[in-house]
Amino acid sequence: MGIDELLEKARNWDKSAIAKLITMAEEGVEPQLNIHRRSHVIGITGPPGSGKSTLIYAMARRIPQDKRVAILTIDPSSPFTGGSFMGNRIRMQELTSRPNIYIRSMATRGMRGGLNYATVAAINILEYAGADYIFIETVGAGQSDTDVKYVADTVLVLVPPLSGDEIQALKSGLMEIGDIYIVSKSDNPASESTYRDLLAMVDMVREVKGEAWKPVVLKVSGLYGHGVDELLKIIDERFNELVKSGRLDDSLRSRRALEMRLYAYDMLEKMLNEAKDLELRVINGELTPREAVRALLGRGMPRLDHVAVAVKNIDEAARKFRDLGFRVSDPVIVEGQGVKVVMVQLGNAKIELLEPLSPESTVAKFIERRGEGIHHIAVEVDDIDKFISIAKNVGLSVVGGPSRGAEGIAAFIHPKDLHGVLLELVQHV
Numbered sequence: 001m002g003i004d005e006l007l008e009k010a011r012n013w014d015k016s017a018i019a020k021l022i023t024m025a026e027e028g029v030e031p032q033l034n035i036h037r038r039s040h041v042i043g044i045t046g047p048p049g050s051g052k053s054t055l056i057y058a059m060a061r062r063i064p065q066d067k068r069v070a071i072l073t074i075d076p077s078s079p080f081t082g083g084s085f086m087g088n089r090i091r092m093q094e095l096t097s098r099p100n101i102y103i104r105s106m107a108t109r110g111m112r113g114g115l116n117y118a119t120v121a122a123i124n125i126l127e128y129a130g131a132d133y134i135f136i137e138t139v140g141a142g143q144s145d146t147d148v149k150y151v152a153d154t155v156l157v158l159v160p161p162l163s164g165d166e167i168q169a170l171k172s173g174l175m176e177i178g179d180i181y182i183v184s185k186s187d188n189p190a191s192e193s194t195y196r197d198l199l200a201m202v203d204m205v206r207e208v209k210g211e212a213w214k215p216v217v218l219k220v221s222g223l224y225g226h227g228v229d230e231l232l233k234i235i236d237e238r239f240n241e242l243v244k245s246g247r248l249d250d251s252l253r254s255r256r257a258l259e260m261r262l263y264a265y266d267m268l269e270k271m272l273n274e275a276k277d278l279e280l281r282v283i284n285g286e287l288t289p290r291e292a293v294r295a296l297l298g299r300g301m302p303r304l305d306h307v308a309v310a311v312k313n314i315d316e317a318a319r320k321f322r323d324l325g326f327r328v329s330d331p332v333i334v335e336g337q338g339v340k341v342v343m344v345q346l347g348n349a350k351i352e353l354l355e356p357l358s359p360e361s362t363v364a365k366f367i368e369r370r371g372e373g374i375h376h377i378a379v380e381v382d383d384i385d386k387f388i389s390i391a392k393n394v395g396l397s398v399v400g401g402p403s404r405g406a407e408g409i410a411a412f413i414h415p416k417d418l419h420g421v422l423l424e425l426v427q428h429v
């Protein structure tokens with residue numbers, strides 16, 4: 001089935017098409033989606049075991065069945081994935097059998113341990129598919145909490161019944177990201193004092209924040225259903241307010257920016273894993289760690305582009321390199337420089353063979369003076385203007401450029417200033 005067909009089916013809330021698209025996103029395929037905001041993206045965070053899954057289940061069950069509901073769980077060990085907790089598992093099966101509810105667990109991946117770019121892609125796909133609600137259950141610790149606020153329109157922070165001291169310890173991080181604070185397991189008698197403590201803390205935060213939406217504190221029991229209807233009402237009010245104030249696109253913007261970052265982290269990790277040779281050079285002290293990173297990213301350090309060799313007979317020279325097993329290009333005439341050129345390909349650089357077209361060309365004069373041999377060395381730089389200005393500052397003469405050629409922008413540093421080496425600077429464009 002083609003991707004267009006899958007997208008069309010997903011639009012009709014075909015759960016298996018949605019699942020396939022998300023799997024493709026996890027495998028790196030990027031669906032081109034035109035997203036118009038319509039889903040209320042709700043992040044649910046809170047300490048491990050605070051009742052996140054149970055509460056999401058309770059909400060999803062109460063949402064009218066003509067609404068499309070998606071649940072993404074970030075922790076692969078979550079009960080939603082069929083893991084530890086039997087009660088949740090049975091309830092999950094009841095949920096997945098409902099046509100309006102789609103559940104998917106997404107792995108945290110990589111060194112960062114937060115959301116993954118595929119999770120953001122999944123949110124895009126679900127919104128495209130017309131989800132009314134997208135619930136995202138985070139791990140409740142570390143990076144995924146901070147990430148979730150960039151994709152969610154509304155963040156629910158769950159706090160289980162705790163002692164005053166424990167609440168104080170929660171303060172950092174979690175207390176700044178919530179739009180709705182929930183004392184979970186409200187059937188537990190200890191929830192009353194937790195509620196009062198939380199209310200006092202959120203009141204303090206409210207004054208600092210000064211936003212249109214005032215964070216709400218609620219007592220809810222996901223297991224027994226107390227307060228769930230009220231919570232859903234507040235969630236919908238919040239959404240209506242976001243629509244009314246035109247702020248729904250804010251989180252689409254931050255969602256895009258987060259996806260870019262997450263994809264970059266993923267790529268970077270892959271590049272690092274593949275760069276064992278660079279790592280070895282760092283370990284052996286040949287490169288500093290920072291130099292290695294700049295080299296990995298292709299930045300900062302000039303790279304050898306080519307070594308040019310002046311020859312009298314280019315066909316003969318080309319044949320020798322070919323005989324040695326090198327890949328050799330066909331000869332090209334460059335009138336402007338009065339030379340015939342052949343490129344010998346190396347892994348990440350080239351040897352450039354130059355034969356003068358006439359006795360007047362500079363390469364002919366070079367051979368006359370010094371015989372055949374290395375004519376110049378070319379290095380590729382990121383910013384040729386910067387390089388030229390540095391060269392001039394230290395008193396080196398820059399000749400023949402910067403001028404635009406087939407290879408990019410080039411300039412030369414005169415050999416009289418550089419121990420007999422004609423150094424070409426190239427900036428590829």
Ligand SMILES: Nc1nc2c(ncn2[C@@H]2O[C@H](COP(=O)(O)OP(=O)(O)OP(=O)(O)O)[C@@H](O)[C@H]2O)c(=O)[nH]1
Pocket residue numbers: 046047048049050051052053054055075078079085087088139140184185186187188220221222223224
């Ligand atoms: N008494 C009581 N127990 C609850 C309530 N909600 C959840 N629990 C129990 O708390 C435990 C953890 O619930 P979960 O919903 O799995 O909590 P979670 O936050 O999703 O947990 P992790 O995903 O593992 O971090 C389970 O044993 C639930 O039955 C509640 O409202 N009251």
Ligand SMILES: [Mg+2]
Pocket residue numbers: 052053054078079080137
């Ligand atoms: Mg859970």
